[in-house]
Amino acid sequence: xPVITLTIDEELVSARAGQSILEACRDHExxxxxxxxxxxxxxxxxxxxxxxxxxxxxxxxxxxxxxVQENMVVTTSNEKIERYRRMILELTFAERNHxxxxxxxxxxxxxxxxxxxxxxxxxxYDYLNPDLPLDTSHERYGVDHxxxxxxxxxxxxxxxxxxxxxxxxxxxxxxxxxxxxxxxPWGASESCTECGxxxxxxxxxxxxxxxxxxxxxxxxASFLRRILDGREKRQWRR
Amino acid sequence: MNLTALTELAEQELQRQQDLKLxxxxxxxxxxxxxxxxxxxxxxxELIKEQDLAAQLEVVATGCMGPCSxxxxxxxxxxxxxxxxxxxTPEQACEILLHGLAGxxxxxxxxxxxxxxxxxxxxIVLGNNGWIDPGKIEHSIARDGYAALAYVLHEMSPxxxxxxxxxxxxxxxGGGGYPAGVKWxxxxxxxxxxxxxxxxxxxxxxxxxxxxxxxxxxxxxVLEGMAIAGYAVGAEQGYIYVRGEYPLAAARLTKAIRxxxxxxxxxxxxxxxxxxxxxxxxxxxxAFVCGEETALMTSIMGRRGQPVPRPPYPAQSGLWGxxxxxxxxxxxxxxxxxLHRGADWFAGFGTEKSKGxxxxxxxxxVVNSGLIEVPMGISLRDIVFEIGxxxxxxxxxxxxxxxxxxxxxxxxxxxxxxxDYESLKELGSIxxxxxxxxxxETSCMPDVAKFFMEFCMDxxxxxCVPCRVGTVEMYELLKRITDGSAMLGDLETLEELCGLVxxxxxxxxxxxxxxxxxxxxxxxRAEYLxxxxxxxxxxxxxxxxxxxxxxxxEHAAELAIFKEEN
Amino acid sequence: xxxxxxxxxxxxxxxxELKFQLVDKSLxxxxxxxxxxxxxxxxxxxAFGHLDEEILDYVSLQxxxxxxxxxxxxxxxxxxxxxxxxxxVCVVCLGTACYVKGAGEIIARLEEALEVEAGSTTADGSLxxxxxxxxxxxxxxxxxxxxxxxLGKQTLESTIAAIEAKRAxxxxxxxxxx
Numbered sequence: 001x002p003v004i005t006l007t008i009d010e011e012l013v014s015a016r017a018g019q020s021i022l023e024a025c026r027d028h029e030x031x032x033x034x035x036x037x038x039x040x041x042x043x044x045x046x047x048x049x050x051x052x053x054x055x056x057x058x059x060x061x062x063x064x065x066x067x068v069q070e071n072m073v074v075t076t077s078n079e080k081i082e083r084y085r086r087m088i089l090e091l092t093f094a095e096r097n098h099x100x101x102x103x104x105x106x107x108x109x110x111x112x113x114x115x116x117x118x119x120x121x122x123x124x125y126d127y128l129n130p131d132l133p134l135d136t137s138h139e140r141y142g143v144d145h146x147x148x149x150x151x152x153x154x155x156x157x158x159x160x161x162x163x164x165x166x167x168x169x170x171x172x173x174x175x176x177x178x179x180x181x182x183x184x185p186w187g188a189s190e191s192c193t194e195c196g197x198x199x200x201x202x203x204x205x206x207x208x209x210x211x212x213x214x215x216x217x218x219x220x221a222s223f224l225r226r227i228l229d230g231r232e233k234r235q236w237r238r
Numbered sequence: 239m240n241l242t243a244l245t246e247l248a249e250q251e252l253q254r255q256q257d258l259k260l261x262x263x264x265x266x267x268x269x270x271x272x273x274x275x276x277x278x279x280x281x282x283x284e285l286i287k288e289q290d291l292a293a294q295l296e297v298v299a300t301g302c303m304g305p306c307s308x309x310x311x312x313x314x315x316x317x318x319x320x321x322x323x324x325x326x327t328p329e330q331a332c333e334i335l336l337h338g339l340a341g342x343x344x345x346x347x348x349x350x351x352x353x354x355x356x357x358x359x360x361x362i363v364l365g366n367n368g369w370i371d372p373g374k375i376e377h378s379i380a381r382d383g384y385a386a387l388a389y390v391l392h393e394m395s396p397x398x399x400x401x402x403x404x405x406x407x408x409x410x411x412g413g414g415g416y417p418a419g420v421k422w423x424x425x426x427x428x429x430x431x432x433x434x435x436x437x438x439x440x441x442x443x444x445x446x447x448x449x450x451x452x453x454x455x456x457x458x459x460v461l462e463g464m465a466i467a468g469y470a471v472g473a474e475q476g477y478i479y480v481r482g483e484y485p486l487a488a489a490r491l492t493k494a495i496r497x498x499x500x501x502x503x504x505x506x507x508x509x510x511x512x513x514x515x516x517x518x519x520x521x522x523x524x525a526f527v528c529g530e531e532t533a534l535m536t537s538i539m540g541r542r543g544q545p546v547p548r549p550p551y552p553a554q555s556g557l558w559g560x561x562x563x564x565x566x567x568x569x570x571x572x573x574x575x576x577l578h579r580g581a582d583w584f585a586g587f588g589t590e591k592s593k594g595x596x597x598x599x600x601x602x603x604v605v606n607s608g609l610i611e612v613p614m615g616i617s618l619r620d621i622v623f624e625i626g627x628x629x630x631x632x633x634x635x636x637x638x639x640x641x642x643x644x645x646x647x648x649x650x651x652x653x654x655x656x657x658d659y660e661s662l663k664e665l666g667s668i669x670x671x672x673x674x675x676x677x678x679e680t681s682c683m684p685d686v687a688k689f690f691m692e693f694c695m696d697x698x699x700x701x702c703v704p705c706r707v708g709t710v711e712m713y714e715l716l717k718r719i720t721d722g723s724a725m726l727g728d729l730e731t732l733e734e735l736c737g738l739v740x741x742x743x744x745x746x747x748x749x750x751x752x753x754x755x756x757x758x759x760x761x762x763r764a765e766y767l768x769x770x771x772x773x774x775x776x777x778x779x780x781x782x783x784x785x786x787x788x789x790x791x792e793h794a795a796e797l798a799i800f801k802e803e804n
Numbered sequence: 805x806x807x808x809x810x811x812x813x814x815x816x817x818x819x820x821e822l823k824f825q826l827v828d829k830s831l832x833x834x835x836x837x838x839x840x841x842x843x844x845x846x847x848x849x850x851a852f853g854h855l856d857e858e859i860l861d862y863v864s865l866q867x868x869x870x871x872x873x874x875x876x877x878x879x880x881x882x883x884x885x886x887x888x889x890x891x892x893v894c895v896v897c898l899g900t901a902c903y904v905k906g907a908g909e910i911i912a913r914l915e916e917a918l919e920v921e922a923g924s925t926t927a928d929g930s931l932x933x934x935x936x937x938x939x940x941x942x943x944x945x946x947x948x949x950x951x952x953x954x955l956g957k958q959t960l961e962s963t964i965a966a967i968e969a970k971r972a973x974x975x976x977x978x979x980x981x982x
Contacts, residue, residue: 046744062547271954442937445900446938524882608943
């Protein structure tokens with residue numbers, strides 16, 4: 001595979017053609033915050049946390065969907081990018097009801113961790129406090145829309161890895177919400193295989209295993225890599 | 239059909255028209271129908287039947303003539319002199335017919351031939367509007383319809399066509415202003431077994447109806463432009479995406495496609511050449527974001543109309559992953575005239591960087607509202623005060639809004655700015671698709687900004703966080719400003735949010751959503767401050783009946799009443 | 805496995821089957837291509853007036869698409885409605901030109917006068933009040949459509965009069981039938 005060279009944060013690095021900026025950065029242990037991205041799933045470019053500056057582009061570009069190019073000059077962090085990332089997190093917190101203290105994923109939550117890492121310690125915008133339901137109709141799992149970030153990892157893993165496409169999104173804009181089948185209770189879904197992948201990939205406490213008390217719900221997103229390696233490379237690691 | 243047959247058909251139709259003693263052109267577009275054109279048509283037809291005049295004259299139900307606020311409009315040509323009558327009643331129409339037939343047309347109700355509304359316009363795109371029945375392909379052919387396509391197929395190489403478009407300086411009429419020829423060349427050069435041409439007729443900007451009128455009044459012009467584009471880029475399939483709110487446009491295009499196919503002007507072996515081109519219609523289902531090209535394409539593929547990040551651009555990977563040329567309907571309507579009369583002729587109109595003409599929907603607080611086509615570079619003052627005839631009832635000009643929810647308001651001090659892509663951008667607005675709404679002193683700018691933000695909030699697809707949540711938060715802040723509960727700090731928060739949404743949103747909808755706010759803050763900041771600091775709406779629109787949260791203690795007395803009542 | 809089409813399995817004389825036949829016609833016309841989902845939903849809504857679970861389920865079966873996918877598309881677009889519509893539909897345009905000319909007030913006072921919120925149907929099912937983001941008839945501002953008719957340069961009074969006339973027409977027709 002052709003190798004190309006580019007500059008990331010003033011350092012000359014090599015990458016494989018066709019890689020995204022994000023992949024190239026991860027190969028060189030340059031950290032870029034992400035929320036909707038998950039290795040093994042298609043790139044989405046929706047959370048906008050991985051925005052980076054690329055010389056010659058008038059706009060910031062999402063590292064997850066932008067392919068590397070020969071001689072590209074990428075800046076992954078500067079004062080403005082950091083400020084925008086914090087603001088985007090503020091908006092994310094303001095959108096739904098993220099009450100960490102009573103959340104099953106408290107201290108095991110990607111959103112919470114990111115806020116701490118990026119130094120987002122308060123929200124300056126109006127909390128929208130939407131009135132959202134909690135669906136515990138499924139025998140083993142539950143979905144709490146109050147914690148959902150609409151990263152759509154569940155939708156993508158269900159479609160791309162499990163192949164069931166039980167999840168999708170209804171409505172649009174601020175009224176978007178993840179749904180199962182024809183917006184029926186999860187427990188009544190005919191297409192759900194109960195594989196639990198959606199629960200594992202969910203970055204917050206929106207999807208959880210029933211019976212988890214506050215702070216007990218630990219996710220293991222890396223299992224997806226295991227399944228994909230098994231399928232594609234015929235290697236089963238543990 | 240081949241070239242000879244096409245020419246013959248055109249000549250036959252012209253002869254038929256010349257043999258008639260009188261042709262009455264009745265504007266049969268939605269505004270005129272709503273004003274009573276249907277009754278006029280019935281009355282004329284009855285009279286013709288009664289007096290057995292069918293052999294001597296015909297009534298042509300045409301597309302939009304322009305001065306929509308003066309409908310129903312009826313036009314006749316007697317001895318080479320053209321007369322357009324306004325606000326025609328069925329009785330008047332019969333009078334006009336009888337006198338016209340006798341060769342001494344009446345003058346009452348006729349618009350003066352030299353009124354600026356007509357005199358200041360240059361019609362390229364709308365050249366056939368008001369002169370043809372959009373449902374009759376022979377009318378179109380008699381006015382050189384498909385002649386450019388015939389010429390191109392037999393005399394020019396695809397490369398030459400692209401270069402001709404490039405040379406003409408035509409820029410995308412959907413708002414962005416990207417050079418059309420450059421885009422065509424990109425698609426032509428993209429190697430692929432299949433390519434597509436898409437006409438964007440999802441005109442979603444509130445206050446804009448140019449594309450609707452073009453599609454309803456002269457559908458063949460759009461189809462011809464698409465076919466030429468198909469030949470130029472190497473595509474055999476085209477899609478025309480029409481907004482769901484425009485059922486009449488969809489019906490007329492459907493008929494036009496069928497008629498053109500029947501005549502061999504679309505389909506396989508177009509005009510006896512080896513070129514095949516099919517056009518299918520796609521009807522939108524009500525989502526503004528589908529005007530964004532990548533979202534439009536996902537919608538054509540039957541999915542949720544959400545945009546995808548660019549690059550890759552549609553020219554590289556569009557519909558089903560194949561190179562796709564996507565242009566606005568108005569851009570395609572410019573193509574046939576350019577190839578028919580030459581790039582140099584076209585480049586003779588407009589300014590150095592913006593060539594040709596632009597169609598505007600002039601409405602709001604203006605005497606002559608309607609559809610106009612003007613050369614690029616004309617001043618706003620000429621549009622509003624000459625063509626538009628100024629504001630009614632002695633109203634004071636406050637602002638001209640262009641570009642819809644992606645644009646901004648242009649204040650009176652910039653009335654002499656030439657209307658072209660760059661100048662409008664400099665003012666913080668955009669050309670947009672061509673809506674131009676005149677506002678008088680009763681329009682409140684923070685309220686207008688709130689109106690557009692509400693629009694963007696409702697129309698956000700929800701894919702990216704800045705647009706999905708940012709528009710709601712900006713709307714909340716604007717609501718606070720207009721209800722009296724805002725503090726000065728809110729203005730700062732608002733401006734900062736505008737910057738974020740502008741710079742980090744995924745697609746054009748989010749990127750441009752803050753424009754109306756930023757632009758009105760730039761020119762009408764005093765109005766915002768009056769709302770916040772003086773609790774006063776200078777235009778008298780806002781209620782301002784709320785109190786800032788931090789000032790609640792000062793209003794303790796009112797609060798006490800509030801408690802008692804509850 | 806091929807899924808039997810509703811029109812062939814449900815033999816009946818009432819309108820329901822006939823409506824499904826219209827959907828089937830559209831499905832056949834687009835050769836059951838998944839990309840044609842929006843066209844099929846358009847014709848389904850034209851036939852039924854709205855898209856309920858049964859219809860969405862049917863479309864998803866016929867196009868071999870996941871139900872959630874079909875539901876997602878149906879709820880993304882403004883045009884599709886999952887609730888039955890009133891006998892008459894009044895759409896008030898809230899485009900810029902109409903807004904500048906006072907459409908905002910018309911809709912607010914219509915809501916009050918008809919005791920119905922924009923986007924919903926009156927209790928007696930006689931009228932659905934909707935708003936649109938621009939119907940492209942800006943020179944007629946403020947304008948609205950009542951069923952398929954375009955009414956330009958409206959005031960609150962003229963709108964209510966038009967709606968009442970429509971309702972009266974239906975009432976008269978109903979009486980005649982009795």
